[in-house]
Amino acid sequence: MIMEIEKTGNDRSVVWSAGSDNFLQKRAPALLDNLVQAFVMAPFFVLLEALQTSFGYEPYPGFHASVQAKIGADIKEWKENKLKLLS
Secondary structure: HHHHHHHHHHHHHHHHOOOOOHHHHHHOOHHHOOOOHHHHHHHHHHHHHHHHHHHOOOOOOOOHHHHHHHHHHHHHHHHHHHHHOOO
8 A cells, every 4th residue: 555655656756756757748847827816816716725625714705605606506416418429
């Protein structure tokens, strides 16, 4: 079991490093595309996620329920489409 976990972790790191190889893609990493997003918006997003998880913070009343309903509808639609393709 431990060897399987280690093997899986190594496989993921090899795949990730191969997929993000600048030599193969011939472009800069996404971090350099938008530094404002990387250093300002990302920590802000993490803060909002922590506030929502810890204290139930919502930007406006009903936001979380609205998002969960949309996600549920999208998942239901995806499952229905998947069943149509399989049958």
